[in-house]
Amino acid sequence: MAIVVTLDVMLARRKMRSKELAERIGLTEQNVSLLKSGKVRGIRFETLSKICSVLSCQPGDILEFVPDAGPP
Amino acid sequence: MSSSGVSRPPSEDMTNPGDRRRLRFITHTAEWLAVAGVAMGLGYIAYLALAPDALAIALRREVPGVVVDPGGPALTAAGLVSLIPALIFIAAMWSARTLFRLLGRAATVFDPAAPSLLRRIGLLAVAAAVAGVVVRMTVGLLMTSANPPGQQQLVLSVSSGDVTALLVGLLMLAFALVMREGIRLDEDNRSIL
Numbered sequence: 562m563a564i565v566v567t568l569d570v571m572l573a574r575r576k577m578r579s580k581e582l583a584e585r586i587g588l589t590e591q592n593v594s595l596l597k598s599g600k601v602r603g604i605r606f607e608t609l610s611k612i613c614s615v616l617s618c619q620p621g622d623i624l625e626f627v628p629d630a631g632p633p
Numbered sequence: 634m635s636s637s638g639v640s641r642p643p644s645e646d647m648t649n650p651g652d653r654r655r656l657r658f659i660t661h662t663a664e665w666l667a668v669a670g671v672a673m674g675l676g677y678i679a680y681l682a683l684a685p686d687a688l689a690i691a692l693r694r695e696v697p698g699v700v701v702d703p704g705g706p707a708l709t710a711a712g713l714v715s716l717i718p719a720l721i722f723i724a725a726m727w728s729a730r731t732l733f734r735l736l737g738r739a740a741t742v743f744d745p746a747a748p749s750l751l752r753r754i755g756l757l758a759v760a761a762a763v764a765g766v767v768v769r770m771t772v773g774l775l776m777t778s779a780n781p782p783g784q785q786q787l788v789l790s791v792s793s794g795d796v797t798a799l800l801v802g803l804l805m806l807a808f809a810l811v812m813r814e815g816i817r818l819d820e821d822n823r824s825i826l
């Protein structure tokens with residue numbers, strides 16, 4: 562997948578647990594866990610905005626583009 | 634919990650609480666009507682089974698061209714054949730009851746079981762339409778089987794009820810496909826956080 566979720570890195574930097582983030586952004590802990598592992602098809606701007614607000618970061622701090630290894 | 638693994642509270646399913654209340658009222662009412670339909674169907678079959686004379690009278694009334702009473706096996710066969718639409722009706726009512734119960738009580742309106750129930754009801758409605766024509770023809774043949782040569786009847790009639798049942802059946806089959814697509818879209822939507 563070209564987009565990698567680096568939410569776990571940002572959570573570690575902010576010393577925040579997934580459970581606390583889940584409570585503050587209104588998602589279940591299970592969904593935050595799925596988001597961290599990148600097992601979701603997408604993320605809404607609304608959710609992204611809440612995460613950035615709670616973690617005081619930019620979208621680029623939790624999402625990273627990694628080009629595919631194969632031929633273009 | 635959906636198959637995508639992403640969980641969502643049931644309250645998000647229908648954003649308008651009024652719609653949810655209306656759906657519950659409609660499904661609850663329809664569920665009891667379907668149960669009443671099953672009871673009526675079973676009562677009708679039980680009545681005809683317990684009162685063979687009533688069945689014979691009903692069959693004679695249904696086929697006006699009976700000159701000589703077929704009696705015995707032909708009458709019994711006609712009686713059994715004439716029960717087929719009632720059995721289809723009971724099966725359809727029971728499936729409808731299951732579907733209404735599911736829609737009224739499930740956490741999500743996009744329950745994966747709904748399309749198969751809709752499809753079953755659709756197929757039963759189509760079967761009822763076909764059975765209506767075939768049963769009338771078969772009963773007519775059996776009831777006039779003892780008539781003198783040249784007075785036996787081959788009744789081929791299509792009633793407005795048959796056409797309605799066919800259209801309702803096809804509508805249900807189409808809705809089942811639409812519902813299946815709706816469930817797929819719902820699954821897709823659930824996997825976006």
